[in-house]
Amino acid sequence: MTIQTKNAMIRFENLRQEFSLSGATFTALDGVNLDIADGEFVTVVGPSGCGKSTMLNAAAGLLDPTSGRVVVDDIEVSGPSPRTGVIFQQYALFPWLTVRKNVEFGLELKKMPAKERRVIADHYLDLVGLTRFADALPKELSGGMKQRCAIARAYAVNPEILLMDEPFGALDALTRVHMQEQLLETWTKERRTVMFVTHDVDEAVFLASRVIVMAARPGRIYKEIKVDLPYPRTESMRLSDEFARLRAKVWEAVYHQPDAKGADE
Amino acid sequence: MEIPENPTSRKPHKSGSRKLSRKAMLSINFLSVAAGIFGWWLVSAIGVQGLPGPVEVLERGRELIADGTLAEDSGASLARVLTGFALGTLLAIPVGFLMGWYTIARGIIEPYVQFFRTIPPLAIIPLAIVTMGIGEVPKVFVIFLAAFLSCVISTFQGVVGVENTLINAARVLGANSWTVFIRVVIPASSPFILVGMRIGLGAAWATVVAAELIAAPNGLGFRMQQAQLYYDLPTIFVSLITIGILGLIMDRLLLMVEARLTRWQERR
Numbered sequence: 001m002t003i004q005t006k007n008a009m010i011r012f013e014n015l016r017q018e019f020s021l022s023g024a025t026f027t028a029l030d031g032v033n034l035d036i037a038d039g040e041f042v043t044v045v046g047p048s049g050c051g052k053s054t055m056l057n058a059a060a061g062l063l064d065p066t067s068g069r070v071v072v073d074d075i076e077v078s079g080p081s082p083r084t085g086v087i088f089q090q091y092a093l094f095p096w097l098t099v100r101k102n103v104e105f106g107l108e109l110k111k112m113p114a115k116e117r118r119v120i121a122d123h124y125l126d127l128v129g130l131t132r133f134a135d136a137l138p139k140e141l142s143g144g145m146k147q148r149c150a151i152a153r154a155y156a157v158n159p160e161i162l163l164m165d166e167p168f169g170a171l172d173a174l175t176r177v178h179m180q181e182q183l184l185e186t187w188t189k190e191r192r193t194v195m196f197v198t199h200d201v202d203e204a205v206f207l208a209s210r211v212i213v214m215a216a217r218p219g220r221i222y223k224e225i226k227v228d229l230p231y232p233r234t235e236s237m238r239l240s241d242e243f244a245r246l247r248a249k250v251w252e253a254v255y256h257q258p259d260a261k262g263a264d265e
Numbered sequence: 266m267e268i269p270e271n272p273t274s275r276k277p278h279k280s281g282s283r284k285l286s287r288k289a290m291l292s293i294n295f296l297s298v299a300a301g302i303f304g305w306w307l308v309s310a311i312g313v314q315g316l317p318g319p320v321e322v323l324e325r326g327r328e329l330i331a332d333g334t335l336a337e338d339s340g341a342s343l344a345r346v347l348t349g350f351a352l353g354t355l356l357a358i359p360v361g362f363l364m365g366w367y368t369i370a371r372g373i374i375e376p377y378v379q380f381f382r383t384i385p386p387l388a389i390i391p392l393a394i395v396t397m398g399i400g401e402v403p404k405v406f407v408i409f410l411a412a413f414l415s416c417v418i419s420t421f422q423g424v425v426g427v428e429n430t431l432i433n434a435a436r437v438l439g440a441n442s443w444t445v446f447i448r449v450v451i452p453a454s455s456p457f458i459l460v461g462m463r464i465g466l467g468a469a470w471a472t473v474v475a476a477e478l479i480a481a482p483n484g485l486g487f488r489m490q491q492a493q494l495y496y497d498l499p500t501i502f503v504s505l506i507t508i509g510i511l512g513l514i515m516d517r518l519l520l521m522v523e524a525r526l527t528r529w530q531e532r533r
Contacts, residue, residue: 062433080436092434096452096529105448106438139531157438 051219085154349408365424423457
């Protein structure tokens with residue numbers, strides 16, 4: 001299935017990814033083509049083993065594709081770069097650095113002077129609501145706060161795209177809803193192209209303007225579902241009939257794929 | 266938007282066993298030690314053959330301090346320990362990093378480390394004396410070996426155990442291999458290195474006394490060996506107590522450094 005749009009910020013071109021697992025070759029992704037437009041918020045959802053995280057890692061430059069390529073803003077991805085911000089499920093904060101130092105990490109690598117670093121870090125800490133905890137260590141933060149710090153850290157280096165790999169997967173349901181709302185708020189203020197991987201159908205519909213549903217064995221794009229709800233998304237939208245209809249549609253696509261035997265494997 | 270979340274561990278919960286105040290705990294410690302010394306005195310007073318009492322040992326301790334013997338012996342032992350320990354850890358840290366970071370280096374070095382680790386450093390003493398004479402070199406060498414072997418394994422494990430996501434997080438923020446090493450691998454493995462140093466210091470201290478028992482012109486081990494010839498039990502007691510106290514002080518000092526440097530760690 002090929003999905004092409006104009007002005008693609010992220011473009012997956014015939015992406016194929018194979019891994020060898022104890023001698024056997026396993027096809028994680030089989031010919032994925034996808035365009036994500038500049039400023040678009042796309043969620044990728046699918047059963048485990050469908051290669052959604054593999055896709056994200058390829059876009060982040062953390063994996064070398066077996067064939068095909070990923071192009072970000074007309075430049076082929078050849079390795080990790082500050083152009084692509086990545087937010088990991090396990091937060092991946094540096095535990096020996098304070099919240100502010102974590103946010104400044106990428107700026108320090110750019111050899112930015114301390115004063116400028118501080119201004120930028122303070123701006124993004126304010127944006128995610130962590131100003132009061134700037135000098136705390138990660139161990140003193142709750143899961144949600146850790147992830148907000150990771151989001152600020154990713155934003156600070158001013159990436160062109162944000163790749164989020166089940167960022168709220170480890171949070172409880174209540175915190176997760178708060179985080180989704182806050183992420184959209186941040187995204188509205190500082191618009192970036194976002195590719196957000198999740199296994200939560202609600203989350204996929206609430207955040208995105210387009211939901212990409214993947215299928216497993218081999219990992220491929222199964223369906224694309226447009227979410228025509230306007231931004232900013234509100235709580236009443238989450239409870240609306242339209243939302244329920246879209247949610248049912250995505251649910252159907254994820255859980256009732258023609259050849260998906262045992263999606264939970 | 267302000268989310269009403271509380272930081273999880275601002276105030277660590279006191280566990281049940283910590284209900285005693287620091288002062289109460291210290292007085293219990295003190296009473297326990299006092300009771301122990303009293304028990305020792307009682308046993309020696311009843312007349313266990315040859316066992317010196319606390320008073321006798323204290324008296325000998327005063328003599329050994331007054332004529333400078335104790336200071337000289339302690340100084341000599343400490344100098345050997347610290348030289349061997351410093352050289353051992355100084356080499357162990359880069360070697361451990363090398364093993365953890367480069368698979369080839371690991372393949373080359375690991376068989377030797379694993380093999381020599383199974384040989385108690387004390388077993389090297391005869392060989393060291395034959396090949397290096399009876400001067401300072403063989404003793405420092407054996408201590409160096411003990412400290413090196415304990416510390417290198419720990420450093421290596423620390424480097425291997427660095428979480429991949431942390432490395433990836435640094436890479437996507439623009440870090441090259443060298444930066445990842447300096448800014449992520451070293452701090453992330455520092456708790457392991459410090460544990461390795463503590464084990465290494467313990468091993469070094471255990472080794473020095475044994476090394477001095479065999480051949481040395483001074484040192485706490487040498488003093489005990491001399492005392493043994495003359496059946497001088499009080500001197501042996503003074504030396505043992507000194508060894509214990511010095512070992513404890515060194516361990517506590519490293520523990521303080523460790524607590525300071527690894528304050529960021531989550532403790533369960």
